[in-house]
Amino acid sequence: MSHxxxxxxxxxxxxxxxxxxxxxxxxxxTNDDVAGPIDSSDEWIRQRTGIIExxxxxxxxxxxxxxxxxxxxxxxxxxxxxxxIGAVLFSTITHPHQTPSAAALLADKIGxxxxxxxxxxxxCAGYCYGIAQADALVRSGMAKxxxxxxxxxxxxxxxxTDRTISFLLGDGAGAAIxxxxxxxxISPTVWGSDGSHWDAVGMSASLLELRDGTTEWPTLRQxxxxxxxxxxxxxxxxxxxxxxxxxxxxxxxxxxxxxxxxMRIIDELAKQLKLPDTVVVARDIVHTGNTSAASVPLAMxxxxxxxxxxxxxxxxxxxxxxxxxxxAQVVVxx
Numbered sequence: 582m583s584h585x586x587x588x589x590x591x592x593x594x595x596x597x598x599x600x601x602x603x604x605x606x607x608x609x610x611t612n613d614d615v616a617g618p619i620d621s622s623d624e625w626i627r628q629r630t631g632i633i634e635x636x637x638x639x640x641x642x643x644x645x646x647x648x649x650x651x652x653x654x655x656x657x658x659x660x661x662x663x664x665x666i667g668a669v670l671f672s673t674i675t676h677p678h679q680t681p682s683a684a685a686l687l688a689d690k691i692g693x694x695x696x697x698x699x700x701x702x703x704x705c706a707g708y709c710y711g712i713a714q715a716d717a718l719v720r721s722g723m724a725k726x727x728x729x730x731x732x733x734x735x736x737x738x739x740x741x742t743d744r745t746i747s748f749l750l751g752d753g754a755g756a757a758i759x760x761x762x763x764x765x766x767i768s769p770t771v772w773g774s775d776g777s778h779w780d781a782v783g784m785s786a787s788l789l790e791l792r793d794g795t796t797e798w799p800t801l802r803q804x805x806x807x808x809x810x811x812x813x814x815x816x817x818x819x820x821x822x823x824x825x826x827x828x829x830x831x832x833x834x835x836x837x838x839x840x841x842x843x844m845r846i847i848d849e850l851a852k853q854l855k856l857p858d859t860v861v862v863a864r865d866i867v868h869t870g871n872t873s874a875a876s877v878p879l880a881m882x883x884x885x886x887x888x889x890x891x892x893x894x895x896x897x898x899x900x901x902x903x904x905x906x907x908x909a910q911v912v913v914x915x
Contacts, residue, residue, distance in 0.1 A: 590725045593761040598913070604654075606734075606753055612634065612748075619743070632748075636869050637870075644673065648730050656691065665725060666758075667727060671687055671730045674733065674903070683732075684699050712757065715757075719760060731878050735751065735752055735872065749843065770823075773819075775811070781803060782903035783802065784802070822909075827897075835861065837861070837896070838897070839898075863881065881896060893914060898910060
């Protein structure tokens with residue numbers, strides 16, 4: 582018995598990223614624009630975070646608009662037809678509907694029906710979670726090509742007066758096509774979670790509290806010091822484990838692409854890994870801000886577009902955030 586979504590591909594030994602796409606918010610928001618409500622300054626924000634400006638989406642630019650744009654770019658860069666996509670994975674925490682999934686609508690909008698499609702709720706680790714699952718789907722023969730999207734419109738969930746996280750946040754979407762490879766292109770993923778810090782980053786209230794009228798619109802909050810310490814010390818261990826799983830040394834890397842959480846975290850991770858000067862460290866946060874699930878693909882796309890790193894080089898990518906969730910793998914730059 583045949584079925585339109587029954588995938589009968591051959592299992593393969595390796596997978597790789599074929600192409601990337603990127604879309605950022607259409608508004609440039611400076612530190613001066615966000616400093617007033619938090620009683621801060623451009624200088625303080627730069628020193629604490631490394632951010633000069635962040636990109637946010639105007640009211641008429643939706644999360645789905647950015648995801649479609651990034652996805653179409655990735656499909657074009659990969660040189661495949663959308664009908665060849667065997668699964669669509671959308672990592673996001675800002676899809677405005679509990680159900681149905683953003684992924685199902687995205688699959689339809691890019692011409693990938695009737696591919697299976699589902700959302701991944703792993704916040705800033707979401708894209709790396711998606712790459713891990715895409716790698717497994719391709720190698721097992723469940724799909725030939727998989728679209729992985731990390732996308733957020735975080736500005737929909739910002740309290741301008743919040744000093745813990747809101748001034749960091751931006752909007753955007755990054756997309757990747759993963760497919761079969763004759764040589765290793767995605768290493769084994771090191772991933773996990775630490776629910777003992779479940780509430781260190783997250784929403785100020787639940788939808789049930791909103792329904793009951795006991796809270797206003799839920800917005801994003803974090804325990805800054807808890808997250809900073811966890812990200813620096815625990816993620817350095819995860820990064821080293823990912824290098825070991827890939828069978829490479831830090832000196833073999835062309836780039837380090839971490840979640841763009843905060844420049845101090847990025848710099849400390851690079852220091853802990855003892856990276857040589859030959860390794861380019863992604864610092865997309867300076868002009869894009871923290872875009873949660875979108876930050877790793879946006880940062881990698883920026884490195885390739887600028888020519889700072891070349892196609893074929895090795896990159897260690899690592900996402901970490903709310904949950905607390907984390908994921909890391911070494912990939913060949915598309």
